[in-house]
Amino acid sequence: MNNRRGELFVVTGPSGVGKATVLGRLMDNVEDVCISISATTRKPREGEIHGKHYFFIDRAEFEKRIGEDRFLEHAEYVGNYYGTPADFVEQMLEEGKDVILEIEAQGALKVKEKRPDCIMLFIIPPSFSDLETRLKGRGTESDEVIAKRLETAKKEFEYIDHYDYIVVNDDVDKAADEIRCIIHTSRYKTEKRKHLVR
Numbered sequence: 001m002n003n004r005r006g007e008l009f010v011v012t013g014p015s016g017v018g019k020a021t022v023l024g025r026l027m028d029n030v031e032d033v034c035i036s037i038s039a040t041t042r043k044p045r046e047g048e049i050h051g052k053h054y055f056f057i058d059r060a061e062f063e064k065r066i067g068e069d070r071f072l073e074h075a076e077y078v079g080n081y082y083g084t085p086a087d088f089v090e091q092m093l094e095e096g097k098d099v100i101l102e103i104e105a106q107g108a109l110k111v112k113e114k115r116p117d118c119i120m121l122f123i124i125p126p127s128f129s130d131l132e133t134r135l136k137g138r139g140t141e142s143d144e145v146i147a148k149r150l151e152t153a154k155k156e157f158e159y160i161d162h163y164d165y166i167v168v169n170d171d172v173d174k175a176a177d178e179i180r181c182i183i184h185t186s187r188y189k190t191e192k193r194k195h196l197v198r
């Protein structure tokens with residue numbers, strides 16, 4: 001992997017689809033990949049750790065960072081800001097690591113505009129009712145927030161045509177395997193392209 005610049009993968013999927021679980025499983029079994037840690041103004045859920053799950057900051061600090069152009073992208077989602085730290089992503093790519101951004105659809109499209117060579121993946125649930133069951137079962141959000149997240153999920157599905165790959169999370173291992181294959185295929189294609197232009 002020496003002298004190679006990393007590739008950027010954008011993973012989107014409706015709230016409750018299990019993105020974090022799938023990506024966690026992927027990370028158990030893949031090399032030279034890292035997941036970017038976002039900043040958010042959302043309050044931490046029980047068990048969430050600052051610097052591991054998110055950088056939890058307040059709105060004033062978030063807006064200051066927007067002003068300083070410190071985000072590769074940022075978006076407002078169900079009343080909170082979320083943003084991808086530009087410097088971390090750049091540093092990892094420079095070091096030859098592939099970087100995964102686990103972000104919602106508005107932010108994903110902004111990344112696609114800025115970095116047209118990024119690879120876009122959309123994780124979908126086996127069904128919409130499955131999503132509702134999972135969100136309610138998680139028990140981390142109020143009914144009002146769950147309703148807003150489901151409404152947002154419907155809107156996110158409208159962007160699906162912008163994505164390179166659709167992964168169905170009907171089985172965590174299978175979904176993680178599919179993403180691993182996508183990453184390996186992309187690395188292989190990049191290597192082959194380099195050979196062609198040599």
Ligand code: 5GP
Pocket residue numbers: 012013014015038039042073074075077082083084102103104105106107108
């Ligand atoms: P949650 O509050 O459930 O952790 O995340 C809500 C949504 O925000 C999810 O769809 C998640 O993928 C997305 N998200 C997390 N970090 C970022 C980010 O840095 N930028 C954007 N645009 N979305 C993010």
